[in-house]
Amino acid sequence: MAEAAPIFHFNDERSFIVEEVVARVSQAARDPLLLLNDAAWCEIRRLEARPGKERAEYERFRELARSLGRISESERRRRVEEVARHYAKDIAGNFDPRVYALSTKVLPTALSLLLSPKDLKLGLHASNRLREHLVTQGPIERIRALSRRGTVIFAPTHLSNLDSVVFGFALDREGLPPATYGAGKNLFTNPFLSYFMQNLGAYRVDRRIRHDLYKEVLKTYSSVLIERGYHSLFFPGGTRSRSGMVEEKLKLGLLGTGVEAFVHSLRRAHPQRVFVVPATINYMLTLEASTLIADYLAEVGRNRYIIEDDESTRVERVVTLVRKLVMTTGSVVIRFGEPMDPFTNRVLDDGRSVDLRGRTVDPATYVTREGQPVIDEARDAQYTRELGEAICRSYARETVLLASHLVAGAAFGKLRDAFPGEDLFKLLRHRDEVFVPGDEMERRVADLVDRARALEDRGLVVLGPGVRGAPAAAILEAATRAWSGYHTHAVLRPAQGGFVLGDTNLLLYYQNRLAVTGLGFHPGRRRG
Numbered sequence: 001m002a003e004a005a006p007i008f009h010f011n012d013e014r015s016f017i018v019e020e021v022v023a024r025v026s027q028a029a030r031d032p033l034l035l036l037n038d039a040a041w042c043e044i045r046r047l048e049a050r051p052g053k054e055r056a057e058y059e060r061f062r063e064l065a066r067s068l069g070r071i072s073e074s075e076r077r078r079r080v081e082e083v084a085r086h087y088a089k090d091i092a093g094n095f096d097p098r099v100y101a102l103s104t105k106v107l108p109t110a111l112s113l114l115l116s117p118k119d120l121k122l123g124l125h126a127s128n129r130l131r132e133h134l135v136t137q138g139p140i141e142r143i144r145a146l147s148r149r150g151t152v153i154f155a156p157t158h159l160s161n162l163d164s165v166v167f168g169f170a171l172d173r174e175g176l177p178p179a180t181y182g183a184g185k186n187l188f189t190n191p192f193l194s195y196f197m198q199n200l201g202a203y204r205v206d207r208r209i210r211h212d213l214y215k216e217v218l219k220t221y222s223s224v225l226i227e228r229g230y231h232s233l234f235f236p237g238g239t240r241s242r243s244g245m246v247e248e249k250l251k252l253g254l255l256g257t258g259v260e261a262f263v264h265s266l267r268r269a270h271p272q273r274v275f276v277v278p279a280t281i282n283y284m285l286t287l288e289a290s291t292l293i294a295d296y297l298a299e300v301g302r303n304r305y306i307i308e309d310d311e312s313t314r315v316e317r318v319v320t321l322v323r324k325l326v327m328t329t330g331s332v333v334i335r336f337g338e339p340m341d342p343f344t345n346r347v348l349d350d351g352r353s354v355d356l357r358g359r360t361v362d363p364a365t366y367v368t369r370e371g372q373p374v375i376d377e378a379r380d381a382q383y384t385r386e387l388g389e390a391i392c393r394s395y396a397r398e399t400v401l402l403a404s405h406l407v408a409g410a411a412f413g414k415l416r417d418a419f420p421g422e423d424l425f426k427l428l429r430h431r432d433e434v435f436v437p438g439d440e441m442e443r444r445v446a447d448l449v450d451r452a453r454a455l456e457d458r459g460l461v462v463l464g465p466g467v468r469g470a471p472a473a474a475i476l477e478a479a480t481r482a483w484s485g486y487h488t489h490a491v492l493r494p495a496q497g498g499f500v501l502g503d504t505n506l507l508l509y510y511q512n513r514l515a516v517t518g519l520g521f522h523p524g525r526r527r528g
Contacts (some may be wrong), residue, residue, distance in 0.1 A: 005147075006229040007179035010095040013228070015374045016516040019385070021220045027085040028216070032076035035213050035298055039083060040065035042211040058475070062356060066163050068331040080213070087217040091203050093180060098412035099199035104172045134466055135465055136170050137334030138398070142344045142349045143277055146339055147177050149351040150273030151226045153258050155181055155391050157247055157280045157399075158235035160287045161187060165196065165235065167281060182218075182254065201230075208240075215253065222254050226261035227272055236391060242296035242514035243523060244286065246395050248386075256384035258342040259367065263380075266373035275347055276387065278337035278394035283466065285484050286509070295476070297327070297428070300523070333464055337394035343383055344390040363375045387465045390391070396516045401452055402464040407479035407508035410444035411436070411492055411501055416521060425521055431489075437498040446472035451519055461517045 029035050042059045047058035064079065071079070129364040156167060162183055171178060180201040188194045188204060205218065205229055226232055236255050237247035258274045265272035286292070292404075340346055343366045354362050366383065367373050415427055418434050436444075449472060455461045466478055483491040483506075490502035491510070501507060514520030 003021070006181060006233070007095050007178050008097055008100075010093070010180075010201065010328065011229070017224055017228070018085065018092055020224050021088045021217060022081055022085045022525070024220050024224070024440045025088075025213070025216050026077060026081040029077065030079050032073065032080045033034055036064060036076060036079055036083070037068055039211045039213045040068070043209070044209060052363075069163060073417075084217050087214055087218075088221060091205070091218060091221050093201050093203040095178075095201045096199040098212075099196065100178065102264075103196055103200065110454065133331050134170060134173075135333045136174055136336070137333065137400075137462075138279070139338060140176070140336060142347075143269050143275075143336060144175055145348060145349045146275045146277075146351060147231060150227050150275055150476055151261070151519045152206070152229070152231045152339075153274065153276045155224065155236050155255065155276055156233070156277050157395055158237045158240050159244070159281060160235060160240060161190075161281060162287055163235070163281050164202070164233065166332060167334060168200065173348060175297050177231050179231040179233040181235075182222070184239070196392045203515060219253060219257050219260075223257040223261045223264065224492055226257060226274060227265050229272060235340075236388065240288070240292060241373055242292045244289070244293065244298065244389070244509040245278070245523075246513065246516040248392055248516060252381075252384045252388050253389075256380060256524060257389060258387075259383050259432045260375060261343060261378045262363065263367045263373050263375050266367065271364065273351055274342055275339050275351075276391070278391045280333075280335050280337075280395055280400065281332070282333040282335065282400040282402060284478075284515075285486055287511050289467050289506055290503075292489060293505045295503065297425075300424075331466075333400040335398045335400050336460060337391075337398045340387075340390060342387055344386055345366075364402070395461060397511065398462060399516060400462045400464045401513065401517070401519075402422075403466055403468060403475045403478040404510045406448050406452065406493065406515040407445055408478055408507045409446050410441065411499070412507045412511040412521055413444060413448075414441075415504065415507065428508065429506050430501070432493075432500055432502055434501040435495060435498055436501065441499055442472045442476060445476050448514075448519060449475065452517070455517060455519070461519075479481065 043061040044058065044065060047061065064083075068076070110371075113519045128472040129493065143152065154167070154171075160166075164183060168178060170176075174339050178201060180203060181196050183202045183207040185204045185208075185239055188197060203221065206214070222232065236250040236252070236253050238251040241247060258276060261272065263390055318404065338346060341353045341363050343353075343363060345352055345355055345361055345363070353363050355361050364373065366382075367375075369376075414432055414436050415430065419427055419430060449463075449467065452463055452467075453463060456463050470478075487503060487506055489506075490500075493500040493502045493508045508521075508523070512518045513521065515522040515524075
């Protein structure tokens with residue numbers, strides 16, 4: 001079961017993992033002078049604008065920069081090792097089985113009581129209560145079997161800072177082992193999220209640090225974990241989707257560590273199979289929707305800014321969101337895609353990789369040269385690019401369309417028809433200006449659902465539990481009920497005889513989930 005997973009022994013191995021990372025990074029350093037100079041230059045520039053608690057770090061890199069020209073080659077290698085160890089210790093996570101037990105046994109009951117505090121009997125049925133609202137789909141039995149045969153890399157879409165918590169709960173509920181995962185260091189300032197992340201295998205990723213030495217430490221840490229059998233969770237989109245769209249292009253850095261880990265395990269003559277499982281996380285409501293779409297539009301409008309604060313940092317917003325989500329069955333759907341190996345071959349229940357014709361293939365043949373496993377950066381980068389493309393194709397097929405996505409798509413279609421030819425930013429200015437009669441709104445929803453069903457019949461998308469077979473009026477009611485009272489400005493405001501298109505930014509955000517399917521407006525493409 002899950003308790004047999006290697007992560008339960010992580011703390012016993014933590015120091016050994018750190019030292020293995022340091023040794024590999026140090027040995028692989030081809031030009032210590034260039035590596036250290038790049039690190040010092042980048043960190044001095046970053047830290048000089050941040051006086052105070054990081055002053056000591058700033059002075060340390062200034063001293064390093066001044067001394068590089070005078071010290072010997074061996075001393076430079078020692079400095080690489082020193083800096084790598086500093087970063088590896090900062091990155092490395094922690095796993096406390098007691099916190100895991102709390103999060104998987106006590107937290108669901110407490111959360112359910114929070115959602116319905118008047119129903120004291122609910123504590124006895126917490127898991128069933130949550131099961132109604134968090135739906136998991138896909139080849140779960142096969143993934144469970146594969147997790148016993150090798151290391152599983154889960155690669156889901158990324159919409160919210162709640163994703164890792166929700167995904168972790170889904171893994172436990174389905175008898176799948178817990179996974180390590182990288183989380184932005186800024187998230188550890190959130191008291192609620194930080195407590196669980198710090199004790200459930202999350203490792204810290206400081207996205208402010210951009211030099212090659214840090215990136216090598218981070219990637220090597222990931223590779224070592226995979227080799228040692230630690231199942232991993234990557235969000236290959238990088239950060240949360242600001243637009244709400246399903247990722248169509250991925251950041252491949254950590255994803256490529258699957259190939260590297262496989263090669264290293266072959267070199268040690270202890271092959272560790274690596275399996276990649278794409279997944280989509282689909283919400284009726286997104287906690288940070290307002291902040292994320294504002295950030296996206298600012299970036300598209302060439303006025304980019306960094307989110308310093310959003311809804312996920314405020315506990316009361318989390319509570320409000322969860323209470324809204326339980327109003328609708330299947331308001332969160334996690335859908336696992338078909339498992340594949342790092343070379344995009346389909347994987348069967350027994351762990352065998354098969355090609356498109358169903359013939360068994362040996363993954364080792366992809367990374368051997370003259371009978372020996374070798375790391376080839378150009379070759380492995382190409383494998384990783386192809387893996388990223390395969391994951392994106394899986395995302396498109398496994399995207400689950402919920403009521404909020406379809407109703408927003410229908411409403412945004414009305415907005416575009418009302419102001420033909422206007423660009424995106426002009427369209428979004430028409431907040432609270434457009435009235436849609438109720439019967440027209442229902443027709444638009446019904447038409448969109450019919451088109452979505454046709455795509456589902458072809459295996460190109462998935463309709464959510466509350467959408468499949470439901471009449472347009474029920475879908476419209478489910479979306480407006482979910483939005484009502486959650487977002488500060490009404491997304492779709494009921495009015496006499498129909499609806500007024502309210503917060504156009506949020507209409508765009510929720511309809512963007514349709515973009516990858518071709519059903520809705522795609523902000524990145526011109527209107528055809």
